[in-house]
Amino acid sequence: MKLVITNVILRATSEVNIEVKKVCNRVLGKTVDVSVCDALGVLDVLDGRPEQVLLSEEKSKFELQARSGKKTARARLELLLDAESFEEFDQLATSPFLEKKELTDGVVTGFGTVAGRKVAVYAQDFTIKGGSLGKRHAEKICKIMDLAAKVGCPIIGIIDSGGARIDEGIHALAGYGNIFTRNCRYSGVVPQISLILGPCAGGAVYSPALTDFIFTTQGISHLFITGPQVIEQVLHQTITKEALGGAQVHAQQSGVAHVVTQTEEACFVQVKKLLEYLPSNYLQGVPAAAQVAFADRPPCNPPERALQDGCQRDNAFSPVCISSLVPKNFNQGYDIKKVIDALVDNNSFYEIQELFAPNIVTGFAFIDGMSVGIVANQPAVKAGTIDIDASCKAARFIRFCDSFGLPIVSLVDVPGYLPGVEQEHNGIIRHGAKLLYAYATATVPKITVILRKAFGGAYIVMGSKELGADFNFSWPSAQIAVLGAKAAVSIMYGKKLAKIEDGERAAQAALLESKYTKDFLNPVVAASSGYIDAIIEPSQTRHHIIRALNFTADKVERLPARKHGNMPL
DSSP states (O other): OOEESSSSOOOOOSSOHHHHHHHHHHHTSSOOOHHEEEEEEETTTTGGGHHHHHHHHHHHHHHHHHHHHHHOOHHHHHHHTTOOOEEEEEETOSSOOOOOEEGGGGEEEEEEEEEEEEEEEEOEEEEEEEBBBOHHHHHHHHHHHHHHHHHOOEEEEEEEHHHHGGTTTTTHHHHHHHHHHHHTTTTTTTTTTEOOOSSEEGGGHHHHHHEEEEEETTOEEEEESSSSSHHHHOOOOOOOHHHHHBBHHHHIOOOOOEEEEHHHHHHHHHHHHHHHHSSSSSSSSSOOHHHHHHHOOOOOOOGGGGOOOOOOTTEEEEEEEEGGGGOOSSOOOOOOOHHHHSSSSOOEEEEESSSTTTTTTEEEEEETEEEEEEEOOOOTGGGGGGHHHHHHHHHHHHHHHTTOOOOOOEEEEEOOBSSSHHHTTTHHEEEEHHHHHHHOOOOOOOEEEEEEEHHHHHHTTTTOGTTSSEEEOOOOTTTEEOOOHHHHHHHHHHHHHSSSSSHHHHHHHHHHHHHHHHHHHSSHHHTTTSSSSSSOGGGGHHHHHHHHHHHTTTOOOOOOSSSOOOOOO
């Protein structure tokens, strides 16, 4: 609970009211030394109101939070952190501008551990001034972010705030600016994770937007620049908070949210799971304990993974006939996630932005105990074509992996970029270039496997040799070319075919398509020119990826000296 003090009177007296000490101890959540209680100066707490009144007022705040379906700031930290690991900072902070002083000033900050690993945390307290951010509130967050960058540990922020504190004016706005600066300054230095477990409106949304991952929970997470009331006043449009900026909206449509959960408890479970794949900072690797935990997991053997002829058997994993997961009919879709599951350590694939741009799949996994980033086209959605959203999603994920030294494994089955007027007018050229830029500038190990199709510019952008991939593999049946057979024949021989009688035209077109397929639509041409390093059997894919990861583990690549590149944002 939080102690509300109307007038903080600093006193140095040896006689401290016993009842006040009880309140201090209950509020601060631990035994407080007498000198600390003296320093609090709370002999005149709440203008002489008794402890029962204080506790009743605090209880009503917590009950209001509970009625909103939300947990308190400290309860959330207990769910996130290891037991007894939290070390709080600036517990006695109060706003210098408000007459009514409230301890912590609406945000709980400090350090703790998650599975034994250090993390810096802050949790906004909606029971105090609606979690609004003022000068002292912002200073506490900045202080913990600065220290996290110095010691090299992840920063986890729990957002539950009404926004800038109106009665602190420019000081509140300046506070947000200071936080934004640190979000940018420490980007790529330590992982930054935001949990939206309440409102996050106005300029406040840009702090989580600048972090690496955003977690939301159904029913209580709301992010928007302008709320429903403003939209109704200005545009005369009526919309609810949930429909405007709820968890599902940002997970499916805007792409702001990376993970959405049904409950707060599930949200903290997912955050802990994500941390297992990430290093604490850009100079460290993923802890060995996490690697072993995944590599040694017992094998799973779902029905679709039945042993078949030609399937590879790995001592640590169930036999998988991976080639059976990919249809021989190039026009038939399939779920690339099943292929991913067959290649990575059992049950280790952790998908990022599952609901947004599902035509491309991104996520973390362990392969032979090594943490990697996976980027894969999804033929089950839009035939695996690349569109604006897919480009942005994959590009940002690749940039994160590159920032923290995580190898990138690309699984390619792409017929091209999604055609259409809407895509062209909305900037597929500009947005598509982001993905190309991300791949080309990434200096971590890059391993690409072409499973089926790789056509046109989409072949280039999906981790091709020309963009600096270290290992490029292809399955024997893969097709690599500028265009598919039908489209290529139509362009190359369209005029000639038009002169042929209708009865013979189809047969002649089929012959031309067959010749084009034989001459161009196979990986041999690419392999003979060095664009593909090896043509591999599907059953040996995991084996080749592991060897490539081991070989490139100590890779060092330096980009040309410069201030920074100009990414097509």
